[in-house]
Amino acid sequence: MDRKRQLEEQVVQLSRQVDEMRVRLAALEGGSGDRASATTPRSRRDLLKLGGAAALGVAGAVGAAALGTVPAQAADGANLVIGNNNSTTNKAESPTILVDDNATNGFTAFPGGTSPLSGALRVHGGSDAPGGGNPTLASGVDAWASGATSYGVFGITDVGVGVTGESDQGIGLYARRSGRIRQEPRSPSGVPNYAANDFEQVRDANSSLWLSGPPALAWRQASSFQVFPGPRRVYGVGTVLAPGQSVTGIDATKKLDGTPSGVPAGATAAYCAISSYQTGVISLYPDGTIDNGIGAWASQGTAGNGVNQGYNFVPLSAAGKFSFTNYFTSKAMYFDVWGFLFN
Structure with a gap:
């Protein structure tokens, strides 16, 4: 803005000088009685040369300044200047919007066996050195947004795919640095209530992971079973x-x-070695629920003939707790955790 004001002041000053010369020319042609000096132009041609030089000075000053000035950053509503940082003047409240007419955009094919591009905006990024020797990332599109509620790239669709990553032989999607991936839960809990795509995965309101696949694109709940290298006792001090x-x-x-x-x-069940020095039966159930008499541990034999032991999946509450009821005989129980099941 200061540079523009300086140029305007120079133009005004030079224009004033031209006007003064016009007045002097008119006075001389009218027969002014002023005495001319040896260096004063004595003909109309000389005065016209002087006026022309001044006019050229105006144009030269403006032109030289324009040639020496870097193109200005685009303001809201103006054209974007390629190669310039437009971040200080082109604001988000006046975004650049490209609309695909779905008819004449055609396709742009890039090498490497990838699918041709047909979007409203197509970018052909650089490439690293042969063999991957260039430590600089070669990107097609870069985006940056700051803050915990910001999105670097946000893809939206009604019933399609929001964001797609494709690679001929590499990685389609890469959660770089933090490695974190987040999913919105779907309601209600349980088997997803819509037709699945090939090899799709979703989480329900209970955080259970559901996977789809053949045959017939059926949904199945993913589960994991982890075994510890040794037992960890969670109950049992000899109380009868x-x-x-x-x-x-x-x-x-x-x-x-x-x-x-x-x-x-949050684990579904604990894998436990359940032991007693006495025979008998116990029922197992998640803490906070009623004893339904199932999930039982039972041991047969003669009392005093050694340890009675069995391995059971013990159902857990959401907090990881369980309860049991002793039946038929008096006995002390011991629970040693060897792992857990997670759905």
Whole structure:
């Protein structure tokens, strides 16, 4: 803005000088009685030369300044200048919008076996050195947005695909640096209530992961089973329980000393070695639910003939806790966690 004001002031000053010369020329042609000096132009031609030089000075000053000035950044509503930083004047409230007419845009094919581009904006980025020797990233499109609620790239569609990444032989989508990927949960919980695509995955409101695939694009719930290198005791100090006695709120996520057992809250079941020095039956159920008499551990034999042990999946609450009820005989129970199941 200061540079523009300076140029305007120079033009005004030079224009004033030209006007003064016109007045002097008119006075001389009218027979002014002023005495001319030896250096004063004595003919109309000389005066015209002087006026022309001044006029050229005006045009020269403006032209030289224009030639020496870097193109200005585009303001809102103006054309964008290629190669310039337009970030300070072209604001987000006046975005550049390209509309695809779906008829005459054609396709742009790039080498490398990738699909041709047909979007409203097509960018052909650079490439790294042969063999990947260039440490600089070669990008087609770069975007930056700052803040926890910002999006570097945001793709929106009604019933299509929001963002697609394609690679001929490399990686289609890359969660770089943090490696984090987030999914919105779908409601209701359980089997997704819509037709699946090939090899699709979604999470429901309970954070359960659902995968689709053949045959017939059926949905199945993904699960993981982790086994520990050794047991971690979560219950059992030798307390003898009477028949019908219940023990509730056992935390499978913590060992007897209060340190983590390795079972996470939210696990579906804990894989436990359940032991007793006496025979009998117990029922197992998630903490906070009723004893339905299923998921039972049972042992047969003669009391005092050694340890009675079995391996069971013990159902857990969302907090990672379980309960059990002792039946038929008095006995002390012991629970050692060997792993967990996660759906």
